[in-house]
Amino acid sequence: MIELQDLSFSYDNSKTILNHISLSFGAQKQRVIGIMGHNGSGKSTLFLNLVGILKPTSGQILVDNHPIKYNKKGLRQLRRKIGIVFQDSDQQIFYSIVKDDVAFALRNLKLPEEQIEKRVEKVLKQLDIWPLRDKPIQYLSGGQKKRVAIAGILVLNSEWLLLDEPTAGLDPDGRQRMMILIKQLVANGQKVILSSHDMDFMYEACDYFYLLGKGHIIKEGTKDVVFDDEEVLKANKLNQPWLIKLHQKLGLPLCNNSQELFALRDHIHVDNL
Numbered sequence: 566m567i568e569l570q571d572l573s574f575s576y577d578n579s580k581t582i583l584n585h586i587s588l589s590f591g592a593q594k595q596r597v598i599g600i601m602g603h604n605g606s607g608k609s610t611l612f613l614n615l616v617g618i619l620k621p622t623s624g625q626i627l628v629d630n631h632p633i634k635y636n637k638k639g640l641r642q643l644r645r646k647i648g649i650v651f652q653d654s655d656q657q658i659f660y661s662i663v664k665d666d667v668a669f670a671l672r673n674l675k676l677p678e679e680q681i682e683k684r685v686e687k688v689l690k691q692l693d694i695w696p697l698r699d700k701p702i703q704y705l706s707g708g709q710k711k712r713v714a715i716a717g718i719l720v721l722n723s724e725w726l727l728l729d730e731p732t733a734g735l736d737p738d739g740r741q742r743m744m745i746l747i748k749q750l751v752a753n754g755q756k757v758i759l760s761s762h763d764m765d766f767m768y769e770a771c772d773y774f775y776l777l778g779k780g781h782i783i784k785e786g787t788k789d790v791v792f793d794d795e796e797v798l799k800a801n802k803l804n805q806p807w808l809i810k811l812h813q814k815l816g817l818p819l820c821n822n823s824q825e826l827f828a829l830r831d832h833i834h835v836d837n838l
């Protein structure tokens with residue numbers, strides 16, 4: 566469990582980005598947690614606090630009941646527990662060749678080379694980038710780079726994965742692959758925290774949500790609770806997911822995804838269309 570206790574953060578003293586936030590990720594056995602908020606609401610800042618790159622101005626973060634330690638050893642332990650995939654893949658790609666980049670963190674951990682090769686191969690195949698293994702990273706597309714960045718974190722097999730805008734810049738196929746990957750991670754027992762402006766993606770991928778605005782958690786809950794109020798979403802520059810709109814405006818059952826909705830087609834009747 567990751568617990569934020571009265572956490573505040575500001576980059577300089579002029580503006581508080583996160584303001585006395587207390588919450589527990591994973592307390593209710595959620596597997597995929599969505600952080601929503603408009604541009605500049607502090608989602609990435611929150612993620613950077615969770616992985617110890619930024620340190621709270623006040624308050625603290627506990628991981629499995631232990632406060633984060635900001636020394637070298639403490640941060641190394643934290644990285645094995647919580648992995649982050651940044652919004653901008655270039656921020657976390659170091660090596661020039663795909664397979665070396667993905668192996669980087671494992672080599673730092675001084676694992677046996679044979680084990681490293683096996684883990685790298687498994688992850689590259691899982692993400693469908695095995696054929697790119699010997700390619701220099703600078704020749705990859707944005708979507709391919711994103712997958713390399715994800716691979717570099719997946720090999721660590723951390724309990725928690727933070728995905729900051731994982732669908733940004735991806736085509737519909739890449740978006741669909743990302744959804745499948747999240748489901749695979751959950752099936753593998755891992756937990757995910759993700760942020761995105763793609764409300765339809767968030768709706769389908771996540772089982773619990775936090776809406777961040779003006780430094781506070783404005784709303785939290787399951788999809789039926791958090792997407793219920795269109796005005797609150799609008800005020801935070803977010804759209805209602807289309808499945809919620811169909812439910813609210815046409816009285817259709819609230820479905821978790823399009824397949825669930827289409828499976829109902831013989832049983833639903835829409836008046837006044």
Ligand SMILES: Nc1ncnc2c1ncn2[C@@H]1O[C@H](COP(=O)(O)OP(=O)(O)OP(=O)(O)O)[C@@H](O)[C@H]1O
Nearest residue numbers: 576577582602603604605606607608609610611652
């Ligand atoms: N390194 C920094 N120094 C000073 N201010 C920063 C820094 N990084 C971010 N900020 C400010 O902190 C606020 C929150 O930014 P952050 O990137 O966390 O928001 P976000 O919700 O992730 O936004 P987006 O949806 O655009 O990715 C913004 O006002 C931003 O300008």
